[in-house]
Structures are given as C-alpha cells and as structure tokens.
Amino acid sequence: MRVGIIDADLLYRPRQRFPNLACMKISGFYKREGHRTELIQDYKEIRRYDRLFLFKVFTDTYVPNEILQLENLTYGGTGFYYDKAPPLPEEMEHGMPDYELYQDYIQGKMQPGKSKAAYKFYTDYSIGFLTRGCFRQCEFCVNKNSKRSVPASPLEEFMDSSRKKLCFLDDNFLACREWERLLDSVLETGKRFQFRQGLDLRIMQESQMKKLFSGKLDDTVLFAFDDIRDRDVIERKLDLLNRAVPVHKRIKFYVLCGFDRAGLWKPDFWGQDIRDTLERARILMRYKCLAYIMRYEKCWQSPYRGMYITISRWCNQPAQYAKKSLREFAAEQGENSAACRYVQEFEKKHPELSEYLDMKYEEEASHGAVYGY
Template structure:
C-alpha cells in the first residue's frame, strides 16, 4: 500500500541539530579495491552511483560526504564538477584515493571549496609514493600541504611512525587509526592505541618524537 520505502530516502531532520549546518550523505557507494583490512568491499560491494549532490544538500550550502572512493566513479567525478559549479563546501571525510589523482583530478580538487581538509590515506609504506605524487600535483594547482589530512593505519608501530614523521616533515596532518581486526573481533593492542594518542594529540606530536613520549 505504501510502496517500497528506504529509510535513506527520507530527508534527515536537520532541525534536531541546528548547531550543525552541514548536510550528510553519499554520492557513491562501494569501492573498486579490496584492501585486506577494510570492511567496505564486503559490506558495500563494487563502486556504484548513489545520489546527486543536490539531493544530499537539501538546500544547504555545506555537505559532509562519506563516500569510500568517489574518484573511482564516473558519476562521482561528474558530481565533483557539480560541486564546483554549485560553490558549496564539502568534506569527503573517508578520504580520497591518492592513486586516482591525475593532473585533471588534481585541478578539479583545487577548485573545490573544502570545509577544512582534503583527506587521503597512507595505510602502508607502499601508499607513500602515490600519496606524494598526488600532493605534488595538488601543490602545482595551489593547494598547500597544511590543507591536506592523511589517515594512517597503525599495525607495526615503527612503520606507522615512519609514515607519520614523513607527513610531519611535509607539513601534512596525519591521523593515526589503530588496526582493528573485524573478522577476529579483536581490540587494537595497547601500544597501537598509545601511538594513536600520541599522533592525534597535535601539541604533543608537534613537540616531541614518539621515542620520547611517556603518555
């Protein structure tokens, strides 16, 4: 009698949180990759178009978008063009895939009005090279490194520390995330949590090395 109704099709009641001006939503779902630590491919499958930015915005001027790999989708790239035309402010809070930042994409990203940061991930040592290639392209289009934020997966502390120190030297903001094994349902190790506290407390991270941290 009421047809099929998806709860995600119902407009969120933003009046409940008047202090938050942003709209929340997705433009795409899924991801083209299968990183072994990530639950997205299992939960969402491959990349597919999902929403139009104007549907998400509901007349608002800012949007927090939770796409997992918007750059991997033609629909996602068209939405980025629309975001530029609409002059709305956005945050892709799950990060962008640095491997997909071509010259053309970097130019497009440089034209977007960002809520605060352009976010990427550097989850392993092999992610450093594509990340640096992406940030160099962005630099060429006028995006400074302090506008860039990078999620850092923490498994081996030494390896994560190397990535965080490299980001600090470049003036890029790292955010450490201790590895959580969803299959085994285990908590991150204490030392991984301790390292994340150190990195994510910027006053401490910017003043001392991990080796001197006593927290």
C-alpha cells in the same frame, strides 16, 4: 504513530560527535508519512513508543540484549552486520534526512559561552553519499565485497539549503566514472565541503586535483595512507599535488595500524607494524601533512597495546604532533605516567627504532617542506 529512533553509538560513546545518517533518513521518512519521531536519549524511555529503530556504526558499541529482543524494534548498521549490512529500503534511502532529529540533544549539550564547534556536524552540515562502493576490496574495510564505485544520490536529495556546509561519506569518490559531473554539482552550490572518509590520492590525476581544489574545501583535506608499501605512489602524488595546485589547507592522512595482511598477527608482526606506522608518520611530516592514527581492533590484543594508544594520542592531537617528538610527548605526561612507561619499554625491546621516538614535525618538514600548515 510514535516512532523512537536510537543512535546506539551516541548512547554508548560520551564523545560521539557525528550523527547517524540512517537514523536521520528513517526519521525523515516517517515524518513525511505524518508520524511523530523522536531521538531516544536513554533506554529507559523506549516503552513509550509504538515502533523503534536502532542503528550503530561501531562493532564494539554495546546494546543491552533485552533491547534487541523487543518485538517492535528494527535494528541495523555496520555495527551489527559489518560488510553485510542490509541497505535501507529505497523510499528511506532516497529521502531527505531529518536534520532536526538531534536538535533537542544538541540544545541539551551546548552550554552558554562554550564553543559549538564540537557539534558542528549536527548543526552546520548536510550529509550524504554522492557515490557508493570501492574497487580495492581491502580486507579490513566494510566495502571489501564491493567491486566498483557508482553514483548513489544526487546532491539535492540530501542537501538542506539552510545548512552552510556539505559532508560526503563516499567510500572512494574519485574511482567513480562520473566523479566530474558529481563534483561540478557540488562546486555549483558555492558551499564549503569535505569528504569525511577521505579520498584515494593514489589514483588522483592532475585534472582531478585542480578541479577538487578549485572548490571551497573545508579546513582539512583527508586522504589515506594505509600501507607502507604505497610510500612511493603517495610521495609521487604529493609531489604532483604540490606542482598542480597551490595548497592552503591542512592535508591529513588516515594511517591504519595493527592490520596484518597475512591474517596471522604473530608476535614478530607488532614491532614491524609500529615501525611502519611511525615511518608513514615521518613521510607525512616531511610533506607537512598530518597523520591521524586509525587502530585496527587487533591492536587491543597486541603486546604493545599501550604503545599504540600513546602514538595515536600524540598523532591525533595536531598541536602535540606539530611541536613535540613522541618521546617528548610521553615525558610531558610525567615520568611515572603510563605513556612514558610504554615508550621506555618499547625502546628497550626495539633499540633500533629509537630514532622514530625523537623525530619531530618541524625538523622532518625542513628536509622537504611542501605544504603550509
């Protein structure tokens, strides 16, 4: 049987740089059953396959209706079902992913003399979940129906010994009671690793910090700072981290914006939300941490849509964030640029927030330098 695998995000998003784990697991299962599997790189190819599987992660990834109506197609993923996405069958979930699924795609993308770094997650990493679930039940999260973090897959289930790095997609790894046993299994490999979804700094204890940073952490350590009301605990834990371990890695925080916990998104919400977003960025600057802006979908409906775009472009490029203020970043795009206009219009409506437009990483960090960058 010829099985076609469709990573819908890859087809819709030209800059997609991360493989779909479900696609690789399905491919691995069918290969073990003796079937031929292929990654479909164009919807025009689908008539050649006996069975089709399509998955997507992002809700806004477009898939043609005529594709979804094919009788030999099975589709799934959070992009379709969000918090109600059905899990893979056990025999697929707990099998080795097919890390060769994307090989032809990558070979077609890589050009002689060009850096391979953009495709490192396809070529260098074993990917999986050590744990599943989270106790926080954040309304914006696909795990909002989960109540705890539990062990999911043993490392050997998805680790390819030929790949030099490990990437974990856990929802809240350190909330799992068995975190230490699981982390020990990672440390014993001697491989570099990262938690792609970020770790929950708010619950970290000194013993966890020491254990985590004793391993070969990847280039950037990821946490989350989703709510300005967490500022005290975030600052307290960053101070503890500084005392507990010598940190020589870049610390990056996912910073959620555009989510109104009251569920109203009234006009007066947006200015306050941008203020809270920039305040979190300033706090992180003071600890020499990077901010990575995560825009909730409602940002696209905001009267300050352009301002959200400009802030994310500034923060999400470390070279810009570390050297320029938001105002300088916008001005560098040109005095007639959209970025410059967005900043100027926002300042006219909210002159009380002008100081945030001029804050700079180096100056803020000098107020309380903690981590090397």
